[in-house]
Amino acid sequence: MTESRPDATAIAADMPFEKALEQLExxxxRLEKGDxxxxxxxxxxxxxxxxxxxxEMLLKRAEARIQRITLTPDGRAEGVAPLDVD
Known part of the structure; x- marks a missing residue:
C-alpha cells in the first residue's frame, strides 16, 4: 500500500507573495539549522x-504593471509608459 501525501511543490495560484515568502524563509x-x-x-x-x-512569477507580474509617468518638455505630466527596468 502506498502512502498518499500532498505534492510538496503544489502552490496555490492565489497565494499572496508575502505568505509564500514567509513560508520560504x-x-x-529549518534547512540552515541542520536538524x-x-x-x-x-x-x-x-x-x-x-x-x-x-x-519570482509574482514579482514579474508586479513589474509588468508598474508604469512611469511621461512628461512634456516643460515638465508637465503627459501620460504613462511601461517602466524600463533593464
Whole structure:
C-alpha cells in the first residue's frame, strides 16, 4: 500500500507573495539549522524551490504593471509608459 501525501511543490495560484515568502524563509531557517532528517530536507527543499518560482512569477507580474509617468518638455505630466527596468 502506498502512502498518499500532498505534492510538496503544489502552490496555490492565489497565494499572496508575502505568505509564500514567509513560508520560504521558514524553510531556509529549518534547512540552515541542520536538524531535519534527510527525507524531510529533500521534501522541504522541493517545496522551497516551488515557493521561490511562485515568488519570482509574482514579482514579474508586479513589474509588468508598474508604469512611469511621461512628461512634456516643460515638465508637465503627459501620460504613462511601461517602466524600463533593464
Amino acid at each position: 521558514d524553510i531556509v531557517r 531535519v532528517a534527510l527525507d524531510e530536507s529533500v521534501t522541504i527543499y522541493e517545496r522551497g524551490e516551488a515557493l521561490k518560482r511562485h515568488c
